[in-house]
Amino acid sequence: MPEQKKLLKALAGENQKTPPVWIMRQAGRYLPEYRELRATAGGFLDLCYNPEFATEVTLQPIRRFGFDAAILFADILLLPQALGMKLWFETGEGPKLEPVTNMAEIKNLKPIEDIHETLNPVYETVRRLSEELPDETTLIGFAGAPWTVATYMVAGRGTPDQGPARRLMYQDPTAFQALIDLVSDSTIEYLAKQVEAGAEVVKLFDSWAGALSGSTFEQFALKPAVKIATELKRRFPELKFIGFPRGAGGGYVSFADTGVFDGLALDSSVPAEWARDNLQRKVAVQGNLDPMHMITGGDMLVSETQRLLDILGNSPYIFNLGHGITPEGKPENIEKMLNVIRG
Ligand code: CP3
Numbered sequence: 007m008p009e010q011k012k013l014l015k016a017l018a019g020e021n022q023k024t025p026p027v028w029i030m031r032q033a034g035r036y037l038p039e040y041r042e043l044r045a046t047a048g049g050f051l052d053l054c055y056n057p058e059f060a061t062e063v064t065l066q067p068i069r070r071f072g073f074d075a076a077i078l079f080a081d082i083l084l085l086p087q088a089l090g091m092k093l094w095f096e097t098g099e100g101p102k103l104e105p106v107t108n109m110a111e112i113k114n115l116k117p118i119e120d121i122h123e124t125l126n127p128v129y130e131t132v133r134r135l136s137e138e139l140p141d142e143t144t145l146i147g148f149a150g151a152p153w154t155v156a157t158y159m160v161a162g163r164g165t166p167d168q169g170p171a172r173r174l175m176y177q178d179p180t181a182f183q184a185l186i187d188l189v190s191d192s193t194i195e196y197l198a199k200q201v202e203a204g205a206e207v208v209k210l211f212d213s214w215a216g217a218l219s220g221s222t223f224e225q226f227a228l229k230p231a232v233k234i235a236t237e238l239k240r241r242f243p244e245l246k247f248i249g250f251p252r253g254a255g256g257g258y259v260s261f262a263d264t265g266v267f268d269g270l271a272l273d274s275s276v277p278a279e280w281a282r283d284n285l286q287r288k289v290a291v292q293g294n295l296d297p298m299h300m301i302t303g304g305d306m307l308v309s310e311t312q313r314l315l316d317i318l319g320n321s322p323y324i325f326n327l328g329h330g331i332t333p334e335g336k337p338e339n340i341e342k343m344l345n346v347i348r349g
Contacts, residue, residue, distance in 0.1 A: 013144035017246040017268040026074035031330030032067040057130040075144040082150025088124035090116040105162030109181040136204025147205030151212035152189040152230040168217040209248040216253015262288040274328025278317040290322035300335035311346040
């Protein structure tokens with residue numbers, strides 16, 4: 007009964023007295039039950055590709071906190087892996103890939119129709135979740151936005167300034183555009199399978215959109231996101247779509263103006279009053295409590311949560327953090343935040 011789901015109502019433009027709430031990275035290392043299961047599985051990727059384990063870790067934060075949405079447990083870098091890149095995670099260092107740095111290497115990646123062979127377990131996780139989730143919980147599927155995924159594909163790792171991808175973008179624009187197009191088109195097929203398996207909302211994570219500027223923001227963040235959202239909504243007219251151009255600043259307005267996004271996730275740097283005045287008439291907004299409050303707690307957590315509710319709570323709103331909860335986040339601070347939101 008989708009009309010009873012709070013998250014879908016917010017994305018349909020409905021204002022609710024108590025906003026829906028979930029948090030980015032809600033399944034993760036800050037939860038002891040996650041750490042335990044990850045140790046059993048072997049490692050992070052073993053969790054992602056095992057539908058039984060991935061379903062279980064997705065459900066853990068729903069059981070504990072009763073969030074209004076569950077987000078599929080997977081990673082944005084499974085797609086490059088499905089395109090044939092070697093991917094591994096080194097503890098304490100984050101993801102590593104064997105980079106693609108020129109047209110020949112980009113052309114050497116697998117054809118789009120081959121990605122499902124690797125990603126089938128992810129679709130199976132979505133199917134299981136859509137059966138096992140409580141009726142009131144919305145299931146969110148996701149992918150990385152082409153620019154953010156490309157920054158990891160080109161550098162072979164996370165970088166402080168996305169330098170390697172920005173360099174390729176200027177030095178070999180043809181190769182870089184080919185990479186963005188490949189990731190865009192394969193992301194459409196990846197997300198379409200998630201929706202067919204039961205995802206009701208999809209979120210596109212452009213975590214490094216803030217490293218783009220002017221025309222490159224339009225070309226590599228806005229344009230691919232619009233292409234992906236437009237095509238998915240053409241195929242699935244009921245689908246709701248959340249964009250997350252993290253660090254985009256004023257660029258959030260260009261996202262809102264396209265009319266294809268039902269919601270925009272705000273990073274913590276976006277002033278709430280500005281979002282209310284410039285975005286919330288056009289889209290639902292989601293965010294944007296500083297994740298640090300999940301570590302520090304106390305009166306500041308309570309007053310900042312209340313401040314966001316006061317400013318954004320009178321229009322379509324989804325409560326969330328401005329970015330993911332970190333491993334040092336404390337579950338009791340989530341409880342504290344939920345008490346303020348739910349009264
Ligand atoms: O609960 C959820 O949010 C669902 C699962 C999810 C993960 N990654 C699991 C994960 C989601 C939505 C992501 C998205 C993701 N992955 C992004 C975009 C969002 C963002 O955080 O900006 C990015 C950039 C990645 C790539 C990635 N994956 C990095 C850079 C890292 C290492 C950093 C870190 O936090 O350790 C990962 C690993 C990762 N992805 C973990 C989890 C739970 C930690 C893995 C572990 O258990 O060690």
